[in-house]
Amino acid sequence: MNTLLAFDFTNFVGRFHPILVHLPIGFILMSIFMEWYQRIQKTTKLSSLISYGWLLAGIGGAFAAFCGWWLGETGLYFEDDLFLHRWMGIAIVLISFVGWWLKKNAENHANSLHQIVNFLVIGLITVEGHLGGNLTHGEAYLFEYAPESIRDMMLGEKEAMTDLSKADSVVVYNDLVKPIFEQKCFACHNNEVTRGGLNMAAIDSMLVGGDGGPAYTPSNVSESELFRRITLPQKNIKFMPPVGDPLTYDEIKIVEWWIEQVASPDSKIGDIEVAESIKPTLLRKYGLDTNPKPYYETVNIAPLDSVQITALEQNGFTVNVLGGENPLLDVKFSGKALTEEQLKSLAPAAAHITWLSLARTNVKDEWLSAIASFENLTRLQLEKTAITDQGVETLSGLKHLEVLNLYGTQVTDSCLPTLQKMEGLKRVYLWKTKVSTANAKSLDENEKKLAVITGQG
Amino acid sequence: MCTHHENKNYTRRDFLTKTTLGMGALSLASMIDPMGLFAKETPLITSPHMNSGGALGKPHFPPKVKRVIYLFQSGAPSQLDLFDYKPLLNKMNGQDLPKSVQGEQRLTGMSSGQATLPMAGTVFNFKQHGDSGAWMSDLMPHTSKIVDELCFIKSMYTEAINHDPAVTFFQTGSQLPGRPSIGSWVSYGLGTDNKNLPEFVVLVTKDKFGQPLYSRSWGNGFLPSQHQGVQFRSGKDPVLYLTNPPGIDPKSRREQLDQLQRLEKINHQDIGDPEILARMAQYEMAFRMQTSVPEIMDTSDESDATYAMYGEDSRKPGTFAANCILARRLAERDVKFIQLYHQGWDQHGNLPTAIKVQAKETDQATAALITDLKQRGLLEDTLVIWGGEFGRTNYSQGQLTPTNFGRDHHPKCFTIFMAGAGIKKGFTLGATDDFGYNVVQRPVHVHDFQATLMHLLGVDHERLTFKSQGRRYRLTDVHGEVVKEILS
Numbered sequence: 001m002n003t004l005l006a007f008d009f010t011n012f013v014g015r016f017h018p019i020l021v022h023l024p025i026g027f028i029l030m031s032i033f034m035e036w037y038q039r040i041q042k043t044t045k046l047s048s049l050i051s052y053g054w055l056l057a058g059i060g061g062a063f064a065a066f067c068g069w070w071l072g073e074t075g076l077y078f079e080d081d082l083f084l085h086r087w088m089g090i091a092i093v094l095i096s097f098v099g100w101w102l103k104k105n106a107e108n109h110a111n112s113l114h115q116i117v118n119f120l121v122i123g124l125i126t127v128e129g130h131l132g133g134n135l136t137h138g139e140a141y142l143f144e145y146a147p148e149s150i151r152d153m154m155l156g157e158k159e160a161m162t163d164l165s166k167a168d169s170v171v172v173y174n175d176l177v178k179p180i181f182e183q184k185c186f187a188c189h190n191n192e193v194t195r196g197g198l199n200m201a202a203i204d205s206m207l208v209g210g211d212g213g214p215a216y217t218p219s220n221v222s223e224s225e226l227f228r229r230i231t232l233p234q235k236n237i238k239f240m241p242p243v244g245d246p247l248t249y250d251e252i253k254i255v256e257w258w259i260e261q262v263a264s265p266d267s268k269i270g271d272i273e274v275a276e277s278i279k280p281t282l283l284r285k286y287g288l289d290t291n292p293k294p295y296y297e298t299v300n301i302a303p304l305d306s307v308q309i310t311a312l313e314q315n316g317f318t319v320n321v322l323g324g325e326n327p328l329l330d331v332k333f334s335g336k337a338l339t340e341e342q343l344k345s346l347a348p349a350a351a352h353i354t355w356l357s358l359a360r361t362n363v364k365d366e367w368l369s370a371i372a373s374f375e376n377l378t379r380l381q382l383e384k385t386a387i388t389d390q391g392v393e394t395l396s397g398l399k400h401l402e403v404l405n406l407y408g409t410q411v412t413d414s415c416l417p418t419l420q421k422m423e424g425l426k427r428v429y430l431w432k433t434k435v436s437t438a439n440a441k442s443l444d445e446n447e448k449k450l451a452v453i454t455g456q457g
Numbered sequence: 458m459c460t461h462h463e464n465k466n467y468t469r470r471d472f473l474t475k476t477t478l479g480m481g482a483l484s485l486a487s488m489i490d491p492m493g494l495f496a497k498e499t500p501l502i503t504s505p506h507m508n509s510g511g512a513l514g515k516p517h518f519p520p521k522v523k524r525v526i527y528l529f530q531s532g533a534p535s536q537l538d539l540f541d542y543k544p545l546l547n548k549m550n551g552q553d554l555p556k557s558v559q560g561e562q563r564l565t566g567m568s569s570g571q572a573t574l575p576m577a578g579t580v581f582n583f584k585q586h587g588d589s590g591a592w593m594s595d596l597m598p599h600t601s602k603i604v605d606e607l608c609f610i611k612s613m614y615t616e617a618i619n620h621d622p623a624v625t626f627f628q629t630g631s632q633l634p635g636r637p638s639i640g641s642w643v644s645y646g647l648g649t650d651n652k653n654l655p656e657f658v659v660l661v662t663k664d665k666f667g668q669p670l671y672s673r674s675w676g677n678g679f680l681p682s683q684h685q686g687v688q689f690r691s692g693k694d695p696v697l698y699l700t701n702p703p704g705i706d707p708k709s710r711r712e713q714l715d716q717l718q719r720l721e722k723i724n725h726q727d728i729g730d731p732e733i734l735a736r737m738a739q740y741e742m743a744f745r746m747q748t749s750v751p752e753i754m755d756t757s758d759e760s761d762a763t764y765a766m767y768g769e770d771s772r773k774p775g776t777f778a779a780n781c782i783l784a785r786r787l788a789e790r791d792v793k794f795i796q797l798y799h800q801g802w803d804q805h806g807n808l809p810t811a812i813k814v815q816a817k818e819t820d821q822a823t824a825a826l827i828t829d830l831k832q833r834g835l836l837e838d839t840l841v842i843w844g845g846e847f848g849r850t851n852y853s854q855g856q857l858t859p860t861n862f863g864r865d866h867h868p869k870c871f872t873i874f875m876a877g878a879g880i881k882k883g884f885t886l887g888a889t890d891d892f893g894y895n896v897v898q899r900p901v902h903v904h905d906f907q908a909t910l911m912h913l914l915g916v917d918h919e920r921l922t923f924k925s926q927g928r929r930y931r932l933t934d935v936h937g938e939v940v941k942e943i944l945s
Contacts (some may be wrong), residue, residue, distance in 0.1 A: 283941050291945070297519060318650065323516030323915045334651075383834060405834035428833040454833025456766060 013244070014071030017064060021132070024060035024124055027053050028096060032118045035103070039111070051103035051211040058096035065089050069095065077135050079192040085131040086393045092124050119296030132290065167288045172262045173203065178287065180251045184241050203265045221259050230255065250285040253278060294422070296328050296378050297401050303327035304352045315345045322354065328376060332357040350374050357381035365391035377401055383429065384408040389415040400424045407431040407455070413439045420447055431455030476559030511648030512923075517839045517913025521879025521944075523650065523838040525643070526784045526795045526830075528823060530815075531624060532667050532802030535849040535864050536872040536893070538579045538812055541611055541687060542592040543893040546851055547578030554852045558892045565618055567805060567854060570864040576892070577862045580809050589883030597818040599824035605826055605883040606836075607874045608943050612887025612896040615847050615868045615903045620668040620803065623846035623868070627903055630672040630932045637678035637923070639907060640794035642932045643914060644684040645677075646921045650791035651839035653749035655742060657688040657794045658787055662818075663691050663775030665800040675796060679925035681735045683742065686796060689783065707747070714740055751908065753786050766829065768821040778822035785829055788839050802845055805854050806863035827876045835916045836877045840913055844873025851893045870896045873906070879913040901940055908937035912945075 031053030068089055072082050099117055102109055133141060143154040170176065181200050184384055187193070190199040190208075198210030206215040206226070218223035229240040230247050239246070247255070257278045264271075274282070274290045282288040305325065312319050312331065316338070320330040329352045333342070338361040346353060353374055359381040368391045371377065377398050382391070383405045392415040395401065402425055406415075412434040419428050420443060430440050431454050444452035465896040537543060554574040568574065581594040584601070591604040600607075602866055617623035622632035629636035640657035657676045675686025689695040701710055709842070718737060725733045735870045759782060764771050771778035777799045784795045799819055804811045830836045846873025849864035856862075870889045876882075911918040911932065918937055922929040 143852050280942060287941075289941065294519075311683075320650075321515045322519035324518035328519075332650075379837065381834065403834075403837055405837075407833055426835075429832070431832040453832060453834070456762070456828065 004058045007108070010070045010073050010433045013067050014074055015067075017067040017071045018136075020060065020064040020067055023137050024057040024064060024093075024096065026291040028099075028121055031057065031099075031103070032122065035114070035118070043434060044401060046106045049456065051100050051106075051419065054096055054100035054103055058093055058100055061089075062095050065093050074243070078187065079188070081131070081135055081139075085135060088124060088128045088131070092121065092128060095121055095124070123249040125257065126152075150358070165280075167290050168268060169357035170269045170286075170288060172258055172267050172269060173265045176254055177258045180247065180254065180410060184244065184247055188241075216259050219260060221256050224259050227252075227256060227259060250281045254285070257281075262315065269343075294378070295402065296322065296376065297326065299326075299328060299354070299376050301327060301351060301376075304329065304349055309347045312346065312349060315342045317342075317346070328352055328354040330355040332359075332381075333361050336361055338363050340364070340367045340370070346371065346374075351376055355379040358385065359383045361385060363387065365394065371395075372397055374398065378424075379403040381405040382409060386410055388412075392418050396422055398422065398424075402426045403428075405429040406433060409433055411435060411444070416440070416443050419443070419452075420450070425450055427451045429453045460930065511644070511646045513646045513916065513921065516647065517917040517920060518915050520913065520915030521838070522840040522877070522913040522915075524788050524791065524793050524795070524840075525640075525709050525914070526788060526797070526826070526839060526841045527639075528781075528797045528799065528826075528841065528843045529624075529627075529820070529845065530802050530819070530845040531670060531798050531800045532620065532804075533623070533845040533847045533849055533866060534802040534815065535804060535808060535812060536611070536870070537849065537851060537864070538581055538808065539594055539596055539816070539871075540592065540609060540872040540874070541889055541893055542583040542594070543578070543851065543891060546576050546893060549576050552576045552580040554892070554894070558894050560895070562869055562894075563618065565866050570850070570851070571854070574850075575857045576686060576851055577853040577864065578859050580860065583897075587883060589885070591883070597820040597824075601820045603824050603876075606876045607830065607884075608876065608880045608882065609874045609885040610887055610901050610906070610940070610943070611872045611885060611889060612898060613844070613848075613873055613903070613906065614896055614900055615871075617847065618866050618868050620846060620866075621671070622672055622865075624668075627846050629676075629678065630904060630907055630934055634671075634673050634680055636930065637680045637684070637932070638673075638675050638686065639739065639910065639932060640675060640686050640796055641677040641680050641684040642911070642921060643794045643916075645680045645914055645923070647793060647914065650793060650848050650928070651749075653745040654753070654787070654790060654792050655746070656792065657684065657686040657796070658718040658792050659686040659688040659796045659798070660780040660783055661688065661690075661798045662777045662800065664782060667800045670798055670800060671761065674798075679930070680923055681731065683735045683738045689750070689754070691779070695750055696743075696746060699743060699750060701747070710744065710747075714744055717792070720770055731765075731768070749790075753783065753790065754788070756782060763829070766857075767825040771822060771825075776822075777818050778825075781822040781826040785826060785833075785835070788830065788835055789833070793814050804849070804863055805865060807861060808863050809861060830877070838878045840875060840877040840910075842873065842875045842910075845871065847871055867894075869894065875943075879945060880943050884943060886940065887893055888893060888945050899942065902936065904933040904937035905940050907933050909940045909943065912939045 007159075015175045031050045034053070035050050036047060038050075053360070060370055068086065070088055087314055093115070097324070099121065102114065102117060106114065130142070143151045146154065149170070150390070169256050185200050188195040189198045189370060191199060191201050194210070196210040196212070198215055199205040199208075200215065209225070210216045210233075212225055215226040221227050226240075229238060230252060232239040234246055256405055257275065261275060261278075262272060268288050269282075269290060303321075309319050309329075316333060316335060318332045318334050322328045322330060329349060331346070331349070331353050338358065343363065345357075346356075347370070350371075350373065353371075354376050356371065356377060356379070360383070363382065365386075365388055368387070371380075372394050380398070380401060380403070384407070386408065387409040389411050392404075392411055394404070395404070396418050399422075401422060404419070404427075409428040411430070413436055416435065418441055419425060426449060428450065430452060435454070441453045443450065452457070469717075475609055537546065552575065554576050558575070563569075573775075579594065581596050583594050585591065586593050586601045587605040589605050591607065591609060593601040593604060595601075608922050615623055615626060617626045617632050625634055626632045628638045630639075638657075639813060640659075644656035657675065661670060672686075672688070675688070677685035687696060688698070694700065701707065716740075717740065721733055721737050756779075763782065767778045770776040771782055773779060779796065780797050787795045799815075802812075803813055827836070827841055830839055830841065848867040848869070850867040852865075853862035854865040870893065886899060888897055889895060890897045908918040911921065918933045918939075919930060922931045924930075
């Protein structure tokens with residue numbers, strides 16, 4: 001229990017630092033201004049109030065430094081940032097006493113010496129105050145809302161952020177877990193400060209662990225001390241973090257998922273099977289959509305020349321670009337009277353067409369060879385045409401075709417083996433065809449990835 | 458006194474637009490193309506969204522949904538008697554609604570004066586259906602069979618507590634009239650896929666009463682007027698005044714329109730009012746609709762099996778079922794936004810009897826529409842939405858008897874469902890508390906719903922804006938988050 005009391009003492013005294021620290025600053029600045037005023041007025045003897053100002057600043061500063069020392073000891077600040085602020089503060093206190101001595105017998109010293117000390121102190125206080133502000137509010141605080149040019153100059157180029165829009169390339173530990181630890185644990189468990197003997201700066205050091213053994217056991221949340229600590233009742237003396245905000249629900253879920261599921265420190269989301277239970281958290285907290293992307297969103301291709309698009313439109317096709325950065329095309333023949341030449345005119349867009357509708361046209365089986373090599377075709381609508389099994393056979397090489405609409409065509413049961421062979425096919429529509437319902441149903445049930453949609457009536 | 462009549466054709470707003478932004482645009486345009494300044498011919502159709510393309514040119518991202526059929530259930534169906542099963546209400550039937558549950562929620566004047574707010578359990582049987590195990594009452598036997606196609610949001614909430622503001626809020630994103638409706642935004646942003654039909658068609662079940670529907674629910678607000686919803690009526694004239702009067706044949710109509718075009722072109726060069734263009738676009742659309750609309754409305758090619766599937770009602774023009782068939786026909790012809798309205802869900806009293814009628818009128822046709830779209834492959838890129846403007850209270854308005862009660866308006870929670878492209882099937886999002894009064898899991902605001910709808914259509918709801926009265930407006934105003942959890 002003693003440690004707990006001492007700990008509270010540290011915090012209790014430490015938190016007086018911000019209250020006390022501003023008073024001596026005022027004393028020093030006031031004394032310096034008084035001195036300058038008197039020098040401009042050519043007063044023969046400097047007021048003794050000036051030296052008392054320096055004395056009060058020294059005494060007040062000593063108190064502030066004392067509290068500041070303890071505030072630094074709470075472990076909530078990074079050692080690197082703290083060092084300069086701490087020792088510069090102490091230096092200012094010492095200089096204040098020097099100033100008192102100097103001003104007490106001002107005539108004994110050259111004016112230049114006085115001014116050197118004055119400017120030195122003003123400079124030190126300015127830098128010291130800024131460092132203190134950074135410690136409290138974070139380094140970006142001062143220039144966060146500055147004009148962009150100033151901000152870039154002062155804060156420098158931001159560290160390249162991981163592009164969270166591409167879920168697959170997100171490294172679980174580095175991009176998701178480590179930032180949580182950085183924010184909530186690193187202040188007390190880093191390379192310099194290792195409270196409880198634990199350094200959380202790297203996975204290795206976490207596995208080495210602290211006084212109580214390894215911080216966590218991979219793939220075993222219930223044996224992981226770290227996880228136990230962050231999920232204890234908050235009043236428990238062992239609860240982590242002892243001060244500051246506890247981990248949020250989503251953060252705890254992420255840590256749990258990482259311990260349970262993520263084997264390697266370099267594992268990317270794309271490398272592992274993302275459990276259903278963590279998907280909502282990834283989506284909510286990071287906007288990471290871990291659902292598989294449709295094929296047409298993974299195609300990288302230069303946009304089709306607008307001249308070509310116009311040519312397609314002149315051939316009777318309605319052409320839409322999918323949208324956004326995606327240059328793939330959604331093409332539809334509007335009308336009925338399609339000719340083979342028109343269909344062949346799609347050739348320049350062979351790689352670009354991903355959705356194609358020839359529905360309700362007089363397209364013929366043998367014409368389909370014109371589109372049989374469309375590598376990025378994912379959806380093909382042939383409903384209400386005279387297409388037969390032969391036409392389906394022609395299309396069997398479309399390896400990315402996912403949706404094939406054959407409703408109201410002449411296809412029969414013989415097309416089913418062809419459909420079964422098409423590896424990318426996910427849904428095929430066979431309502432009002434000569435395919436028997438029983439056979440369609442059995443294909444639907446036998447082939448897990450393929451849904452065969454027939455209809456009623 | 459103003460005597461300069463040649464100037465009075467400017468509206469105040471057009472005048473200001475032209476003299477400020479207009480001059481700027483003029484000088485910019487002439488910098489880019491100095492000769493263009495002196496070009497005499499201005500094409501009649503100038504703004505980009507007058508053609509097939511919408512104002513966006515192309516969607517913000519690849520759309521999952523190319524067209525929407527919105528089955529709007531006006532009057533607010535009781536979620537507690539249809540979808541949101543709350544056994545606790547049956548257990549506590551007749552007891553006063555605990556104040557702790559009601560919280561600070563305001564009540565309408567219709568029940569705020571009641572001495573007690575007796576909780577009313579449903580009188581209908583609930584069962585779980587399908588692989589997804591969705592709860593449905595026996596009021597909707599047909600829809601119950603297709604629950605594995607549906608995505609329910611049980612945690613919808615709205616800000617309005619009365620019908621008109623709530624419908625207006627749902628359809629336009631604002632409780633106050635004057636903003637464009639969802640369909641108008643879609644038409645404006647994305648344009649048309651079928652130049653012979655309007656992008657936005659409205660079908661209202663005929664002879665239904667209850668809370669009135671105002672055409673502003675499908676109005677264009679401040680968007681150019683060709684983006685407003687076109688109502689197709691049942692009966693001889695689906696679109697009023699569309700047919701040529703006796704003695705006028707299509708050829709002379711065409712000649713008349715061509716002549717009018719020439720005159721209006723001169724008019725537009727003189728005045729520059731963009732509404733002239735909108736009106737001419739409408740004339741041309743009407744001309745094309747003279748052939749396309751009769752073709753849509755002529756359902757003689759529908760099979761008996763289809764009528765059987767949608768229910769016998771579907772043979773009677775103007776019923777919800779008949780409108781569902783029309784909706785499918787419009788979807789087949791690539792109309793982007795098809796909105797049905799079915800009134801009569803406002804059961805303040807006599808709920809057990811009245812809701813049966815409503816459910817019977819809509820259940821079979823709704824299920825048939827979704828099934829029909831699916832078998833035709835249209836569910837690949839069509840979204841169907843079913844829902845009202847708010848929910849109904851868990852307590853009885855008026856006297857609660859074992860067989861009769863009513864439910865008041867309740868904006869804090871209600872259920873809608875969707876089916877089709879881009880969303881999860883057999884999925885339920887969100888939940889209400891055991892009293893069916895408050896949302897306890899994943900609240901979805903009306904603006905969130907609208908944002909999601911636009912997202913599915915490939916539109917970033919924050920980037921489809923229109924400047925009016927000095928500020929840029931959007932459907933979701935300054936709110937709305939896409940409900941990613943329901944996206945497939």
